[in-house]
Amino acid sequence: MSRTISISHYLPILRWGRDYDKVKLIDDSIAAVIVSIMLVPQALALALIAGLPPQAGLYASIVGLSIYALFGTSNTLSVGPVAVLSLMTAAALSKLGLSDSSQLLTAALTLAFLSGVFLLMLGLMRLGFMANFLSHPVISAFITASAIIIGLSQVQYLLGTTSSGQNIVELLSSLGDSMGEVNWITLVLGLGSIAMIIWCRTGLSSLLIKMGLGSRLVTSISRSGPVIVALLTGFLCYVFRLDQQGVQLLGVVPAGLPELTVPDFSLELIRNLFWSAILLSIIGFVESISVAQTLAAKRREQIELDQELIGLGAANIAVSLSGGFPVCGGFSRSVVNFDAGAATPAAGLITAALIAFFALLLMPLLYWLPKVALASIILVAVYPLLDFSAIGKSWNYSKTDFVSVSITLLLTLLVGVEVGIASGVLASILMHLYKTSQPHVAVIGRVTGTEHFRNVQRHDVETFDNILSIRIDESLYFANTRFLEELIFSLMAKKPKLEHVILMCTAVNAIDMSALQTLEKINQTLNELGIKLHLSEVKGPIMDKLLKTTLFENLSGSNYLSHNLAVEDLKD
């Protein structure tokens, strides 16, 4: 009995699969068609961003979608290659100094494998909370900077030149060097493609709505801009032999399904890819659950963080064994899947089957697809990722967040994705510690005629020469213990008649060991000077913990239930 529960816990498909019916099948199938139309050209393009052969993108999509459908808890998350992970994969591979394309693919497999193992381990150890260490503005800045780098990396295809680089400095200088070789036919094809995709989403879409077509059909057609562009540009290249005019074609893409591949488990390679895999896993996980959580909440469904880690981990391991590269849940495709009415993870399975059908039968058509068409598709896809509002908002709302945002944005753009995101995480943690290390505190006095205590600097209140009342608006922990000590000793130095120090603890949500020891030390030092230390209004859960220590035995003063009781008791 308990064994069955445990299996279905780790294999959610056993739960939703039991109630699967025809209505859900129809919903899932429609969503699958729409998503796969969108996904095929994107998957090809994303493989190129990662520096891998185009079919790798299809394999990663087929396998990623299928395996996630077995293990994942989101009904609508669409897993596959995504832009930011492709860029991070390219950055990780670029450090290895490989040029042989089969070696590059093997390294990408290893990266996906390491990332899968890491995600799986986090999931099994229930460490999903690690994703919380990424602050929203930092993620937003990172994604914006990544989109800029991805966009710049596609400009070479738009111009028909070549460039390379992992940051804007390298990319711009490399593009500058190749400006003499611009192929104007390529550029025209590219700009035309971009215009076409945008028009499908906007002009065509509103036209169709006016014509009274159903919303699902409209969504489906408006999302097929990339496919239309691929067909049209491919047709033009074939008819006018544009390759002879210098337009770069995708070339031969082997037809067939994913085959078994084996990552390279050499210690050397694992060591070189280790941190890349961890950064990439965290980014992939955060991107996946952000969208999964948002979509689930809209239908009052729930996802399980630790099981999501297992699902994404399994998907990445499977991808590494079948010629793919790192995958996660994509934002726009999941939203499309959701809007198109996907009811269960089966939508992902059907999408995978449709893409497999394409890979098996229609690959030869890709020969004539110009690379510039894929670049246009990517440029339109990453444009919505640009979001500079975090800069302005954080400047207005929180300077510490602004510092983290600026560091992430600048370092990602100027140095690269890995340094950028690692610095961003570090900066946001240090900024948080910095902020809480200097908490808001108030010397308080009593509002005359009441039992309320307020900041002496903001209100007209009564104070007593022999009492120092302090309210600290922060949990007491290692980062602010020294602040507390300094605060009390410096305030004390200004009150020659002082006999009692009372700490009001209404806003103290926790007291860690460092803070406990500091309170003991302050108590002892004050005691030697003939001053008593008191606490007031300590919260229940903290009180429970403090009672296990010797603090109250050694406290020179008392612990009062209310600050007013303390003052009444101690005033001259």
Added chain:
Amino acid sequence: MSRTISISHYLPILRWGRDYDKVKLIDDSIAAVIVSIMLVPQALALALIAGLPPQAGLYASIVGLSIYALFGTSNTLSVGPVAVLSLMTAAALSKLGLSDSSQLLTAALTLAFLSGVFLLMLGLMRLGFMANFLSHPVISAFITASAIIIGLSQVQYLLGTTSSGQNIVELLSSLGDSMGEVNWITLVLGLGSIAMIIWCRTGLSSLLIKMGLGSRLVTSISRSGPVIVALLTGFLCYVFRLDQQGVQLLGVVPAGLPELTVPDFSLELIRNLFWSAILLSIIGFVESISVAQTLAAKRREQIELDQELIGLGAANIAVSLSGGFPVCGGFSRSVVNFDAGAATPAAGLITAALIAFFALLLMPLLYWLPKVALASIILVAVYPLLDFSAIGKSWNYSKTDFVSVSITLLLTLLVGVEVGIASGVLASILMHLYKTSQPHVAVIGRVTGTEHFRNVQRHDVETFDNILSIRIDESLYFANTRFLEELIFSLMAKKPKLEHVILMCTAVNAIDMSALQTLEKINQTLNELGIKLHLSEVKGPIMDKLLKTTLFENLSGSNYLSHNLAVEDLKD
């Protein structure tokens, strides 16, 4: 005018020097005599721990004390080589693979220089708060583990054998290998020395008190155990030519004052020592200000953190230019200085002069000093550093602190000081984030007939089907935004008739950008489901910040001054 203020700000000697008088001079001189008696043998031994020639310890003391006296703000802090920094210096130098002693000394100078520059920069940039990132239990565990390693590293001198290693595994196996070569005369000298030093502090000390001697004189004599031991064992070696019996002597120590030395500024060396210098600086700074702050508070004096950084930075740079190695404020010597009545930093200057006198005239005597005497002095000196109470206390009081303590202790002992302290800092920060990422929360209801709201699980309270009241006992920031989101959506799923969610914010001390965006997202998602989000009892400083945002414009619900007003307004 403002220029004068600024100079005396950075040179505190200009402040206290103005009021210097004869009474203070006498106090300072007495303290200086007592401290220098204690310091000379320790300084020699600490140089040996760092793997450097013994005179380096004297030079570091002379220069460290003098320069700190000009820049420091503590009247009683005694700066010089200390055990933990000597050990960290040895660990840093061991990574370089040097064997030539002049190269080692040059590397030590470079380490001191880097550390000095780092401390000075932190001070000038007013970044003293960085020291706060070390939690008390982590420091305590680190010092305990360091003391064990130092103690073990001295056992070779006690046994007259040789051993080496940076952690207990290496030291124990190295000692085990050399057990055949134990020199019994050395061991007897060593155990005798240890007994002698302890007796001076305990037996002799109480004897002298009974004889009615003044307390300063008693302190001074009880602290002179190391000097007595040095004289006695040196005399025995000279008379009985114990060096011919295999007792290792200190040998020739050149007489003279510190001379100008130049650190090695090669990029290679700086890169190798960079992180060591930073870890060492932080440990040195934390040790210094902990004792300086404690001693200052006892006399109602104050120290300035940023000026302390400048003082310690200047001392380390000066030490690097005069043949020394990294220094900081020592715990026991500062306490002795304080107890002996030091009134101003001039005590440090006089101590430096006394040690210089010794270095100039009495060095030849050191030839006959056996190394085992120095090892005994160190063993007695580091014994009080052993403090295992943090393990038990943290186990009882806070499991997250226990994790950090265990990691620091084990990694320092088993791997080495640098890995140990770096892991400890990281662990305590991650544990803090972990703890605050899963804050205490309560679904609350109204205590019937009152306006008070309490946890529904702990109290018998009234709730309403259309209202979900939640109190979060933690600041809202990036590490717990996902928790908040999950919490609300999972609680919501259990209340089918839900119309209003009210967050009670009495214990929310801060809301960062991530949390703000999460609140906006929750508001939007709830709104789409026809549920309104409300806030109650938001604190003044947070309210000020939130009013600068669009949160309240977009909020589907309202912001209430009291939770009871909200419930009265919204209940069915």
